[in-house]
Amino acid sequence: MTTTVERPPAAGQSGERSARSLVDAVFRAREITIAGALLLLVLGTWAANPRFLSDQGVKDLLLNASILVLLAVGQSAVVITRNIDLSVGSVTGLSAFACGQFAADSGHGPGVVLLLGLGIGFVCGLVSGALVSFGRVPALVVTLGMLYVIQGVGYWWAQGEQISASEVPDGVLRLGSGSLLGVPYLPLLAFAVLAATGWFLRNYRTGRELYAIGSGPEAARLAGVPVRRRVLGAYLFSGTVAGFAGALWLARFGTVVADNAHGWELTVVSAVVVGGVAITGGTGTVWGAALGALLLTTIGSALAVLKIDAFWQGAITGALLLAAISADRIVNLRVTRALRKRSSRHGHGA
Numbered sequence: 001m002t003t004t005v006e007r008p009p010a011a012g013q014s015g016e017r018s019a020r021s022l023v024d025a026v027f028r029a030r031e032i033t034i035a036g037a038l039l040l041l042v043l044g045t046w047a048a049n050p051r052f053l054s055d056q057g058v059k060d061l062l063l064n065a066s067i068l069v070l071l072a073v074g075q076s077a078v079v080i081t082r083n084i085d086l087s088v089g090s091v092t093g094l095s096a097f098a099c100g101q102f103a104a105d106s107g108h109g110p111g112v113v114l115l116l117g118l119g120i121g122f123v124c125g126l127v128s129g130a131l132v133s134f135g136r137v138p139a140l141v142v143t144l145g146m147l148y149v150i151q152g153v154g155y156w157w158a159q160g161e162q163i164s165a166s167e168v169p170d171g172v173l174r175l176g177s178g179s180l181l182g183v184p185y186l187p188l189l190a191f192a193v194l195a196a197t198g199w200f201l202r203n204y205r206t207g208r209e210l211y212a213i214g215s216g217p218e219a220a221r222l223a224g225v226p227v228r229r230r231v232l233g234a235y236l237f238s239g240t241v242a243g244f245a246g247a248l249w250l251a252r253f254g255t256v257v258a259d260n261a262h263g264w265e266l267t268v269v270s271a272v273v274v275g276g277v278a279i280t281g282g283t284g285t286v287w288g289a290a291l292g293a294l295l296l297t298t299i300g301s302a303l304a305v306l307k308i309d310a311f312w313q314g315a316i317t318g319a320l321l322l323a324a325i326s327a328d329r330i331v332n333l334r335v336t337r338a339l340r341k342r343s344s345r346h347g348h349g350a
Helices: 011-048 055-080 088-106 110-133 139-158 170-177 185-203 205-215 217-222 227-253 264-274 286-305 311-349
Strands: none
Touching: 011 286, 055 088, 055 185, 055 205, 055 227, 055 264, 055 286, 088 110, 088 139, 088 227, 088 264, 110 139, 110 170, 110 227, 170 185, 170 227, 185 205, 185 227, 185 286, 205 217, 205 227, 217 227, 264 286, 264 311, 286 311
């Protein structure tokens, strides 16, 4: 008769699991807090103006949030690796105008227009990602430079002109105004990208490696993670999603100019950080980032419904960003302190 004796996990393994569970619990709590704040905001605005949650009001909320949610999902993949992409707003604007020009000239439907947007975003993400990952140029410098380059290309191309909704094929416009079982297409597309990305990051080794890079690039490299390729992949994803968002911008609004989404890069970063994705990398989820995006767009809609000066939207967004960064710093310090205490206890018990 053979007796199997199960050995207890090593102290290091136990500590590692404890660290992961502690961090996961903290950020789940962050997401629940954001969802609670969003619910309170919606209910408070509805109490002041019941039309806020009318059928059209809910559709407007979802439509207004869709593009920002998409950009926040793409940005999250980059921020998780301890990098940043400040060019997403410019890529969205360039993609929207290019897709509008193409659709107006060729009369092609939404399928081809979406592919064009994806291609434009892919190329932009490839340039940024290659410079950051293989050129080893700081992400802030690269993406800020890309922001100005893309804006310059857009202004040169447009020459002050705009594409009006009357020039865009009806099939493209129906993508922005149509719905499935009463739910607009744009929120459905945004949710599909969100769910697929969240599942990939959680269940695939490549997704988990992005978190490892953000937690410690050198440690990840020593562990055999292809850091450069993974960072390049994150930028490719962010750029492609931004290009896709630009094509949807055209479908949503119809009329586009060269500087659509101008200034959105900071709003996107704010949504990601407010949603619990640490600016220092390694933690957070795309679900939290999506909640952050939904919270920021709902604040804007609520201020409009309550007839409050739009200036306060920027002030509130800035305050939320500062609060989120401060909370991240406090959480990191407390988690580090708790892990040191646990390590000390394990050390004494060894």
